[in-house]
Structure formats: C-alpha cells, structure tokens
Amino acid sequence: MCGRYAASRRPEDLAGIFEIEKWEPEEALEPDYNVAPTKEVYAVLDRALKDVADPRPVRQLRKLKWGLVPSWSKTPEGGARMINARAETVHEKPSYRRAFSSRRCVLPADGYYEWVTGKQERDLEVEGKKKRPRKQPYFVTPADGSVFAMAGLYEFWRDKTLPDDHPQAWWVTCSVITTEAETSPLAVSPADGPHTLAEIHPRMPLMLTPDRWDAWLDPARTDVGELRELLAPPPPGLMRAYPVPTAVSNVRNNGPELLTELAAPEEGTLF
Numbered sequence: 001m002c003g004r005y006a007a008s009r010r011p012e013d014l015a016g017i018f019e020i021e022k023w024e025p026e027e028a029l030e031p032d033y034n035v036a037p038t039k040e041v042y043a044v045l046d047r048a049l050k051d052v053a054d055p056r057p058v059r060q061l062r063k064l065k066w067g068l069v070p071s072w073s074k075t076p077e078g079g080a081r082m083i084n085a086r087a088e089t090v091h092e093k094p095s096y097r098r099a100f101s102s103r104r105c106v107l108p109a110d111g112y113y114e115w116v117t118g119k120q121e122r123d124l125e126v127e128g129k130k131k132r133p134r135k136q137p138y139f140v141t142p143a144d145g146s147v148f149a150m151a152g153l154y155e156f157w158r159d160k161t162l163p164d165d166h167p168q169a170w171w172v173t174c175s176v177i178t179t180e181a182e183t184s185p186l187a188v189s190p191a192d193g194p195h196t197l198a199e200i201h202p203r204m205p206l207m208l209t210p211d212r213w214d215a216w217l218d219p220a221r222t223d224v225g226e227l228r229e230l231l232a233p234p235p236p237g238l239m240r241a242y243p244v245p246t247a248v249s250n251v252r253n254n255g256p257e258l259l260t261e262l263a264a265p266e267e268g269t270l271f
Contacts, residue, residue, distance in 0.1 A: 002205040005112040023061035045105040046217040068175035069157040087179040099153035111141025136265040143187035143240040151177040184236035
C-alpha cells in the first residue's frame with residue numbers, strides 16, 4: 001500500500017522533469033517529507049484549459065487533495081479511506097473506473113515509507129506477550145535518485161452546499177494506484193534488513209517509468225484493455241530501501257532528517 005510518502009522537489013524542478021506547460025506559482029507547496037492522507041499534493045496531468053479556444057490537452061502541475069472523493073459521493077467524508085486503488089481491480093470498481101478511463105495523473109515523490117515489524121517483536125506477538133508490536137520504518141526510493149512517479153487517478157467533486165463562486169465549491173482529489181510488491185532483489189538493500197520489497201510489505205505504489213508517462217496521462221486513451229497494459233510493474237532492480245528514524249511515524253514530524261539513512265534499525269535486528 002501507500003500510506004505515507006516524501007515529496008521534496010520544487011515545482012520548477014518538476015516542470016523540467018515532466019515537461020510541464022502550465023503551473024500556478026501561487027499553488028506552490030513546501031517540500032513535504034511526511035505526506036499523509038488528506039494533505040495537498042502535486043499531481044501531473046494532461047487536461048484542456050478552461051476558457052481557451054484550443055481544445056488540446058495541456059500538461060499541468062496541479063495541487064490536489066490526497067484521498068479520492070467520487071463525483072457521485074454525497075459527502076467527502078470517505079476520501080481519507082480512498083488513498084489507494086488496486087491495479088488489479090481499478091478498472092471495475094465504481095469509485096475508480098470513471099477516473100481510470102479518463103482522469104489519470106502522476107503523483108511525483110522522492111519515495112514512500114513502509115513499516116516492518118521486527119522479528120523479535122513478531123515472535124512476542126505470536127506468543128501473545130505484546131499487543132502492539134513496535135515497527136521500523138523503511139524508505140523506498142529509486143536507486144539512481146530519480147523521481148518516484150506514482151500512477152494515480154484524480155476526480156472532481158462538487159460541494160452542493162456552497163454557491164458556485166465559493167472557492168471550496170469544487171474538490172479535486174486523487175488516489176495512488178498500488179500493485180503487488182516486487183519479489184526480485186532490491187538494487188541496494190541494507191545488510192541487516194529486507195532484500196526485496198515484498199519482504200517489507202505485500203503491496204507497493206505502482207511506479208511509472210518515463211517511457212509510460214505520455215501514454216498514461218493521455219486523456220484520449222480510454223480503451224480499458226490498453227490502459228491495463230500500462231499497469232504492468234516497472235522493470236525489477238530499480239529500487240533501494242533503507243531504515244529511517246521512527247520519528248516519521250508521527251505525522252506532526254516533518255523535515256529532511258526523516259530521510260536519514262540509519263546504519264541499523266532502531267528497534268533491533270529485523271531479519
């Protein structure tokens with residue numbers, strides 16, 4: 001799954017990476033090293049501009065809220081639970097299938113966090129001696145330092161309790177698509193730690209390599225079969241994972257120190 005990630009790249013940098021044609025400086029977000037559900041995040045999307053004669057899709061960097069609210073939803077309250085969409089079923093689930101057909105985006109990140117329960121902690125849990133096992137967070141990121149481009153969906157929701165001209169009348173929300181975690185060896189892994197992403201968690205965000213960005217973002221592509229082909233996992237061996245401070249477990253903590261690579265897990269040997 002993806003329940004927390006880091007996104008520190010500035011819009012100017014993202015504009016160059018994704019060949020952005022339009023972004024609003026007033027929508028700039030501060031670097032966020034502990035992105036949590038319901039926060040505002042950057043999304044790259046192709047969409048025609050309003051009040052412009054040219055109908056062609058324009059590559060944009062937009063600010064969205066993480067936690068998708070379907071257009072038909074009566075309230076936005078369920079958005080916090082809809083942060084992930086499974087690649088295997090995204091084309092058929094009522095909450096996602098319309099967005100999958102025509103409202104796809106890329107959510108840029110440095111990488112994502114996942115928590116692993118230590119072996120000694122797991123043993124105690126099995127024996128019933130510990131109810132709340134301590135978990136060690138790991139940061140998963142491209143080994144070459146490139147952007148972690150997560151496949152995403154976005155949706156529009158109208159708050160009918162507000163007038164049309166109210167700045168919060170429309171919500172634009174998003175969800176991260178996840179897939180089965182890789183079982184192949186990581187490009188770089190700690191000596192005393194997981195050697196595959198599947199050893200960290202059975203799910204992972206679906207990372208899109210640059211050769212798939214244009215096809216994924218193209219709103220003219222609506223054939224479900226062709227779109228599902230784009231959900232294939234990236235080539236193996238692109239990722240690295242390392243333990244980071246447990247301070248990231250508290251959403252109130254935020255700063256580059258959360259990405260500090262630890263020499264060993266804080267809670268002892270995991271593997």
